[in-house]
Amino acid sequence: WDGVSFYSTTLKSMGICLQLGHTSGVRCINLLPAFNDNFVIIDYNSIYKVGLYFCGCVSAQPHIIQLLCAHLFPATTVDLKTAATFQALEYFQMLSFESKVSTFEFYKTAAHWTDNTGIHVQKVCANAISISIHHITI
Numbered sequence: 247w248d249g250v251s252f253y254s255t256t257l258k259s260m261g262i263c264l265q266l267g268h269t270s271g272v273r274c275i276n277l278l279p280a281f282n283d284n285f286v287i288i289d290y291n292s293i294y295k296v297g298l299y300f301c302g303c304v305s306a307q308p309h310i311i312q313l314l315c316a317h318l319f320p321a322t323t324v325d326l327k328t329a330a331t332f333q334a335l336e337y338f339q340m341l342s343f344e345s346k347v348s349t350f351e352f353y354k355t356a357a358h359w360t361d362n363t364g365i366h367v368q369k370v371c372a373n374a375i376s377i378s379i380h381h382i383t384i
Contacts, residue, residue, distance in 0.1 A: 254361060256295040266312040267301020276302035278309075281325040287318060288330040288353070290337040293360045 264285075268274050277299040285298035300309045313320050318329035334356070341347045 258295050258297045261297075263297030263299060264316070265299045265301075266309075266316050267303070267306050274299070274301045274303060276306075278302040281327045284327055286328045288328070288334055288356060290331070290334040291356065291359045293356050 265274055265277065278301070280298040280300070283297070285296050287294045287296055300306070300312050306312070307315070309326055310320055310323060313326065313329055317332040319332060319335055320326050321328040321330065338347070338349070338352045341352065
């Protein structure tokens with residue numbers, strides 16, 4: 247709120263960041279930012295831009311495993327910058343079984359939940375969900 251109207255903001259711009267690889271409450275001393283320090287999480291009801299940091303300790307799991315442990319399914323195996331929540335994938339799977347919704351329609355719905363004004367159009371990354379769904383259904 248700027249005194250006159252609401253303004254768009256992201257979790258990342260508010261300073262919210264996710265740290266993977268350690269138990270809750272334990273700080274990592276060797277944080278590695280996600281590719282280009284720009285990470286997108288697709289949930290069933292929104293698309294979030296967040297700061298995401300992988301554990302870079304010597305004993306750390308691979309980045310993909312760190313995402314999976316956080317219930318995030320990566321859209322790619324290199325240059326990780328987008329993931330879908332397990333909940334979003336389950337929700338999409340049920341919708342597609344029952345109503346034949348496409349990945350693009352599902353993504354657009356999440357984008358509209360994120361911002362339905364049409365002022366800040368979400369970058370289309372329906373491919374991310376398509377790739378995630380493809381890997382899960384194999």
